[in-house]
Amino acid sequence: MKNKIFIVALSLFSIININAQENQTLGNDSKSENKLYVKGNALLIPIGVINAGLEYQLNNKFTLQGDVLISPWKSFAGHELQYYSLSVEGRYYFKEAFKGWFLGANMGASSFVLQKWSYWNDDPYPSKREENVIFTKSNLYQKGYSFLVGVTAGYQFRLADNWNMELYGTLGSSQDFYKGYDRVSGKRYDEAKNYNRSGEIIPYRGGVMISYRLK
Numbered sequence: 001m002k003n004k005i006f007i008v009a010l011s012l013f014s015i016i017n018i019n020a021q022e023n024q025t026l027g028n029d030s031k032s033e034n035k036l037y038v039k040g041n042a043l044l045i046p047i048g049v050i051n052a053g054l055e056y057q058l059n060n061k062f063t064l065q066g067d068v069l070i071s072p073w074k075s076f077a078g079h080e081l082q083y084y085s086l087s088v089e090g091r092y093y094f095k096e097a098f099k100g101w102f103l104g105a106n107m108g109a110s111s112f113v114l115q116k117w118s119y120w121n122d123d124p125y126p127s128k129r130e131e132n133v134i135f136t137k138s139n140l141y142q143k144g145y146s147f148l149v150g151v152t153a154g155y156q157f158r159l160a161d162n163w164n165m166e167l168y169g170t171l172g173s174s175q176d177f178y179k180g181y182d183r184v185s186g187k188r189y190d191e192a193k194n195y196n197r198s199g200e201i202i203p204y205r206g207g208v209m210i211s212y213r214l215k
Contacts, residue, residue, distance in 0.1 A: 034058070035098060037164065039067075039211040048073065051207065057097045065089045065104070069205075074113075079120065080141045080183075085110035087205070089152060098164060098211075104152035106170050106205065112178075115141040128191035135182050135189050144178025144195060148204055162213040170205035
């Protein structure tokens with residue numbers, strides 16, 4: 001499954017790159033206007049998480065997007081939720097750029113200090129580094145970074161002059177490198193000398209983007 005997602009994402013990036021090069025070779029004889037939109041995720045703003053980006057038109061059906069996500073919460077509802085990510089995405093619109101259904105290939109990287117949902121209970125957790133040391137699971141959190149690659153699907157439509165709305169989601173592979181800590185003592189609870197490593201298929205992006213045309 002991970003290999004299939006990577007192959008699909010890589011194929012989409014290759015198609016976008018080939019079409020962009022063809023446009024340059026042809027000299028853009030049609031002199032079509034390349035639009036640029038700035039956008040923000042309306043679903044995340046109410047909880048104080050910033051997700052903003054820029055989407056630039058390469059040709060009639062292809063665009064290139066870059067975006068950032070910033071979640072600065074040292075504690076959110078009692079859980080660590082600091083998450084910072086950058087991603088780049090190539091998109092293919094079936095109708096025309098910024099209109100209708102699209103598929104995208106996404107690649108990104110992130111840094112995080114967070115508590116996994118499976119640690120949201122007060123069960124005892126024996127240390128994997130020291131004998132006779134018992135932690136409380138809800139006091140444990142993870143700190144590290146991730147590399148992500150996935151496939152995006154979505155739909156974009158016009159709201160008003162210069163304004164668009166977009167619904168989208170990304171499914172892909174997250175390769176994570178992290179260390180585990182106890183927030184009370186500051187000790188590590190895991191047994192890895194350096195970083196633990198985990199990989200999983202997850203939905204790692206999504207929401208409702210409101211876009212404004214800059215040019």
